[in-house]
Every structure is written in structure tokens, then in C-alpha cells.
Amino acid sequence: MASTTADDAGSGRLAGATVTMRSGAKNIAYQPATLNPTPSKRYYLYLMLPAIIILAAISIYPFLWLIYMSLHKVDIGGAGDVWNNFKNWSRLARDSKFQDGWWLLIKYSAMCMLLEVGLGVLLAVILNNSRFEKMLVTIFLMPMMMAPVIAGLVWYYLYNGTFGWYHWLLQSAGILGETSILGDTSTAMIGIVIVDVWQWTPLIILIVLAGLKRVPRDQLEANMVDGAGPFRNFLQISLPNLYPFLLIAILLRFMDNFRFIDAVLVLTGGGPANSTKILPTYLFDVSFQFFKLGRGAAIALTLLVVTIILGLILVRLFDSPAGKAGQTSAEN
Amino acid sequence: MASSDVVQYRSPARRVLEVLTVLFLAVYLIWTMLPIFVMFVSSFKDLLEAFKLPRVGDWSGIGVFFDFNPTFQHYIDLFDDNNFSTYLMNSIIASLGSALISVVFGSMAAYSLSRIEFRGKKDLFFWIISTRMAPVVAVMVPLYAIFRGAGLVGTLPGLILAYTTFNLPFAIWILKGFFDNVPYAIEEAAMCDGCNRFQAFQSILPLVAPGIGAFLVLCVLFAWNDFLFASIIGSGGAKTLPVATKELVQPQNIQWGKIMAAGVVTTLPMMFLGLLIRRYLVTGLTMGAVRE
Numbered sequence: 323m324a325s326t327t328a329d330d331a332g333s334g335r336l337a338g339a340t341v342t343m344r345s346g347a348k349n350i351a352y353q354p355a356t357l358n359p360t361p362s363k364r365y366y367l368y369l370m371l372p373a374i375i376i377l378a379a380i381s382i383y384p385f386l387w388l389i390y391m392s393l394h395k396v397d398i399g400g401a402g403d404v405w406n407n408f409k410n411w412s413r414l415a416r417d418s419k420f421q422d423g424w425w426l427l428i429k430y431s432a433m434c435m436l437l438e439v440g441l442g443v444l445l446a447v448i449l450n451n452s453r454f455e456k457m458l459v460t461i462f463l464m465p466m467m468m469a470p471v472i473a474g475l476v477w478y479y480l481y482n483g484t485f486g487w488y489h490w491l492l493q494s495a496g497i498l499g500e501t502s503i504l505g506d507t508s509t510a511m512i513g514i515v516i517v518d519v520w521q522w523t524p525l526i527i528l529i530v531l532a533g534l535k536r537v538p539r540d541q542l543e544a545n546m547v548d549g550a551g552p553f554r555n556f557l558q559i560s561l562p563n564l565y566p567f568l569l570i571a572i573l574l575r576f577m578d579n580f581r582f583i584d585a586v587l588v589l590t591g592g593g594p595a596n597s598t599k600i601l602p603t604y605l606f607d608v609s610f611q612f613f614k615l616g617r618g619a620a621i622a623l624t625l626l627v628v629t630i631i632l633g634l635i636l637v638r639l640f641d642s643p644a645g646k647a648g649q650t651s652a653e654n
Numbered sequence: 655m656a657s658s659d660v661v662q663y664r665s666p667a668r669r670v671l672e673v674l675t676v677l678f679l680a681v682y683l684i685w686t687m688l689p690i691f692v693m694f695v696s697s698f699k700d701l702l703e704a705f706k707l708p709r710v711g712d713w714s715g716i717g718v719f720f721d722f723n724p725t726f727q728h729y730i731d732l733f734d735d736n737n738f739s740t741y742l743m744n745s746i747i748a749s750l751g752s753a754l755i756s757v758v759f760g761s762m763a764a765y766s767l768s769r770i771e772f773r774g775k776k777d778l779f780f781w782i783i784s785t786r787m788a789p790v791v792a793v794m795v796p797l798y799a800i801f802r803g804a805g806l807v808g809t810l811p812g813l814i815l816a817y818t819t820f821n822l823p824f825a826i827w828i829l830k831g832f833f834d835n836v837p838y839a840i841e842e843a844a845m846c847d848g849c850n851r852f853q854a855f856q857s858i859l860p861l862v863a864p865g866i867g868a869f870l871v872l873c874v875l876f877a878w879n880d881f882l883f884a885s886i887i888g889s890g891g892a893k894t895l896p897v898a899t900k901e902l903v904q905p906q907n908i909q910w911g912k913i914m915a916a917g918v919v920t921t922l923p924m925m926f927l928g929l930l931i932r933r934y935l936v937t938g939l940t941m942g943a944v945r946e
Contacts, residue, residue: 366767373822380785445679458679461687462686463929468879471899473689475899475917476689480692485705485707490707494710525940532936574940583791583882584881584882606791609794622796623792625789625792626789
């Protein structure tokens with residue numbers, strides 16, 4: 323692409339003929355002189371504008387509102403917002419549910435991720451060597467297509483202490499007592515983690531499979547010539563090549579755990595005794611059950627900041643080999 | 655296919671490993687399919703049959719699960735008594751509407767973003783993608799306040815706009831990668847042949863059309879499966895299928911057969927769509943970070 327973009331037709335030809343040389347590096351900016359030079363930036367700007375305006379209206383404007391709300395006592399009835407001297411914020415420091423919420427969210431995400439990544443990598447490695455890879459992956463994908471609420475409802479039914487099949491299964495196997503898995507403070511968290519693992523392990527499988535397809539074959543063969551078996555081959559060659567993929571998978575899942583609480587809302591709603599009240603659920607309660615929108619805004623801001631930091635790390639990863647080698651693998 | 659066609663010896667230990675592998679796959683297959691299977695089967699059970707369960711520890715009683723007279727009554731009831739045709743329409747309009755808006759404006763923006771360089775482009779990109787990654791609950795707090803003031807709560811346009819908050823950045827981000835793969839030379843050639851800029855843009859559309867179509871479907875899928883926005887912003891006038899399904903759960907007299915039927919109605923179209931765009935799924939779900 324032309325680094326020198328002309329703004330009007332006249333200078334386009336001139337720019338095309340320029341050959342720039344920087345000291346040391348050969349940097350040739352060549353552009354054939356055409357009747358239609360590179361369209362001016364303004365043309366592209368006009369194309370871009372509608373999307374940018376819509377996006378600004380539904381992201382920047384609400385963001386500013388969020389900051390404003392976090393500094394006021396927001397009254398939904400229309401009585402006007404009252405400045406309250408950072409009370410929303412100072413309250414967070416004393417709010418044990420808020421701190422527990424963060425702790426539970428991290429615990430929940432970490433548990434989900436450990437199980438999902440472990441299972442996902444194992445299954446991807448197996449599937450990669452399987453004849454039925456295509457068919458099996460397609461079947462495994464099914465849970466991802468389900469709306470998280472519906473998944474939550476189905477699992478709620480399966481977990482139910484009086485008529486749930488999974489509860490019956492666990493009880494018959496002697497693992498669980500009379501109380502259902504969601505009814506006990508010590509097991510409720512495991513219950514919601516299992517649902518997440520059920521629904522989202524396929525995503526990890528997909529990502530790791532894409533990564534495994536891109537492990538350089540020559541490296542694997544060279545290692546085998548050096549006497550490595552399949553196991554050592556996996557540890558020494560495949561795994562290091564998979565790291566960027568795994569990192570992407572982990573970050574995506576982390577952010578999705580922050581993003582979606584649909585299943586948790588249906589399964590436990592944060593109970594029993596707040597044992598599954600992860601921060602987004604708490605935020606939901608504060609904002610839309612008690613309608614304390616000001617305090618909700620302060621909590622939302624903390625959640626946003628952490629997600630943005632995670633997002634920054636993820637965007638760095640987009641420049642990693644995971645996203646780039648796409649074309650070469652298509653030919654193999 | 656990296657390691658699959660390397661010749662390997664089949665030692666006894668390897669045989670055992672193979673058996674274990676197959677066993678593991680079978681268990682995982684059952685574990686994946688069982689909830690979906692239970693949902694389908696239970697949707698054909700009547701009120702009492704859905705609650706039937708063998709005694710604890712009675713393994714042979716597992717056949718009770720299949721002991722029922724299939725009935726379509728729940729599906730008929732859903733559409734006759736529970737207004738599900740309205741909710742279905744709401745779901746279709748809201749998800750398709752936001753997907754169309756996102757993809758049309760998104761492809762325009764993505765096209766121009768992939769064609770020009772300017773200072774701050776990276777920052778602009780980060781803004782776009784962070785909009786998409788923001789937690790739904792966090793976004794909803796100010797959005798609810800704004801929409802309430804504008805009278806958009808409980809209306810379909812409001813819901814479409816709310817869905818656009820995550821679909822538009824997604825469309826821009828993912829389609830930009832698509833346009834990046836189309837050489838500028840094609841447009842140049844078209845312009846040499848006398849096309850104007852817009853016609854040149856049209857000339858590359860056939861190349862990106864499959865991708866645009868796939869991501870349109872993915873946008874529909876994201877919007878369709880959403881629950882939080884629909885339950886708060888759409889509450890009242892613009893109830894969608896997931897919300898309506900959730901509302902069937904009542905403290906007393908839960909009709910599980912009906913709920914499962916509603917689940918099937920909500921899930922089935924999306925499973926079909928998901929299979930349709932299987933090839934683009936990895937790219938879409940990882941925001942383009944991983945290409946298959």
C-alpha cells in the first residue's frame with residue numbers, strides 16, 4: 323500500500339514516481355502511475371464515519387455517563403442526580419460483598435480455565451490423530467451454539483435434588499447426599515463451573531486444534547530423528563508452538579467469564595448464601611434488583627478497567643504467530 | 655496434519671493407550687450430548703413424566719427415562735397460550751436487525767480501515783475491540799439510564815441498538831482482517847478499466863461475500879443467544895425467546911416439559927446456523943486471533 327497518499331489527483335502521479343531511500347535500509351515506495359490514483363483519505367473517512375458515529379454513541383457516550391453516574395446518587399424516578407462526594411467509591415472499600423465478588427470471580431474463572439484448558443488440550447491432541455476428527459469436532463461444538471440461559475436451565479433441571487438425572491446419578495454413585503449440588507455452599511461453585519466447562523471446552527478444542535495444525539512438521543521430524551517419542555515430541559515441539567494459542571484461549575475465556583453471567587443467574591442467582599455471587603452477578607443485583615445505579619456504576623467501572631487491561635494483553639497477542647500463519651496452513 | 659502420518663510402532667502399551675483414548679472420547683461424547691439429548695426428550699414428556707426418576711441406587715431403573723408417551727402438546731401450548739410466536743418474531747427482528755446494521759456499516763468501516771494508514775489507527779482499533787470485550791452488565795448500567803431517558807427501554811429499536819454495542823465492533827474488527835487479504839491491485843485494475851471508486855469496491859465484494867455472510871450469521875447468533883440485554887433493555891415490549899423461556903420458570907408448578915420445549919425452539923435454529931458457518935467459527939469466536 324502506498325505510504326504516500328495523495329489528496330488530489332494531480333499529485334498522485336508525482337507520488338507514484340518517488341522512490342524514497344532511507345539511510346541504511348532500502349525502502350522503495352513504488353506505486354504505478356494510474357489514471358485513478360489512490361483514493362483520497364477523505365473518501366475512506368466518509369465510508370468509516372457512520373460506523374464510528376454509531377459506535378461512539380453507544381460506547382463513549384455511555385462510558386462518560388458511567389463515570390458521571392459513579393459520582394452521583396442516581397435517582398431513576400427522574401428527581402435528578404445528586405453529587406455525593408465519592409460516596410459510591412468510598413463504600414466499595416467497606417463493601418465485603420464487592421471484595422468477595424472479585425475473589426469469587428477470580429476463583430470461578432481460574433477453576434473454569436484450568437479444567438477447560440486441560441480437557442481441551444487433551445481432546446485436541448487426541449482428535450488431531452483421529453480419523454473422525456471432522457465429525458467429532460462438529461458434534462462437540464453443539465453446546466457452544468446454545469444460549470447460555472438455556473444451557474443454565476437444562477443443567478438446573480439435571481442438577482435438581484428431587485427429579486434431576488445428574489443428581490440421581492451422583493447420589494447413586496454415593497458422591498452426593500440429599501442436598502443438590504447447587505443447594506450446598508461448598509458445592510455450588512463446582513456446579514456452575516461444570517456448566518461453563520461443558521459449554522466452552524469446545525472452544526479451547528477448536529483453538530488448540532488450529533494451533534496443532536500449525537506446528538512445523540520439520541521440527542517434529544527433526545526431533546523424532548533425534549530419538550524423541552510422541553510424548554517427548556509433544557512436550558518439546560508442539561507445546562511451545564501452542565503457547566500463543568493457549569494464551570489467546572485463556573484470555574478469551576477469562577473475558578467471557580467476566581462478560582456473561584447468564585448461566586450463573588439462572589443456576590444459582592449468586593446463592594446459596596452468596597457462595598457463587600461473582601462480581602458481575604453482584605453488579606447485576608445492585609443495579610437491576612435494588613436499582614442503586616450510582617453504586618452499580620462504580621462497580622462496573624472497576625470491572626471495565628480490568629477487562630480493558632486483559633484486552634490490551636490480548637491485542638498484543640494478535641501480532642503473534644497464531645493469527646498470522648493463517649494462509650500457509652490452508653495449503654497444507 | 656502435522657504428526658498424524660508419521661510411522662509409529664504399535665507396542666502393547668500403545669494399544670492400551672489407544673483403547674483408553676477411545677474410551678475417553680466416548681465418555682466425553684456422552685457428557686457433551688447428554689444435556690442436549692435430555693432437553694430434546696424431555697420436551698416430549700408431559701408434566702408428570704418429566705419428574706419421573708428411579709430410586710436412588712437403582713441402576714436398572716434407568717429405563718424410566720424412556721418410559722413416556724411422546725406428546726407435542728408443549729410445542730402447541732407455547733405458541734397458542736404463551737405467545738411464543740410474538741417472542742420468536744421479536745428474536746428474529748432484533749437479532750437480524752442488529753446483525754444487518756452491524757455488517758453493513760461494519761464492512762464499510764472495515765474496508766476503509768484496511769485501505770488507509772493514519773496516526774492513531776492502533777488506538778482506534780483498541781477502542782473498537784474494547785467496546786466488544788466490555789462486560790455486558792457493566793455496559794448495561796449507563797445504557798439503561800440513557801435508554802430510559804430516551805424512551806427506548808422495552809422497544810425493539812432499543813434492543814437492536816443494544817445488540818449493536820457488541821455486534822458492530824465485532825463486525826468491524828473481524829471484517830477488517832478479511833479485507834486485508836484482498837489485494838488492492840484488484841481495485842486498481844477495476845479502476846483502470848474505468849470503474850469509479852464505488853464500483854471498484856463492488857468489484858471485490860464477491861471475494862469477501864462468503865466471509866461477510868458468515869459473520870452476519872455469527873452476529874445473529876450472538877444477538878439471539880443474549881439474555882442480559884433482552885431481560886433489562888427489552889423487558890416489557892420486546893421480549894425475546896431466551897427471556898420468555900426463563901420466565902416460564904416459576905416458583906411453583908414448574909412445567910419442565912414446556913421449558914425444555916422452549917429451549918429446543920430457541921436452540922435448534924442456532925445449532926443449524928452454527929453448522930452452516932462451521933468453517934468461520936474459530937475465526938469468529940476468537941475475534942480473528944486464530945485462523946483455521
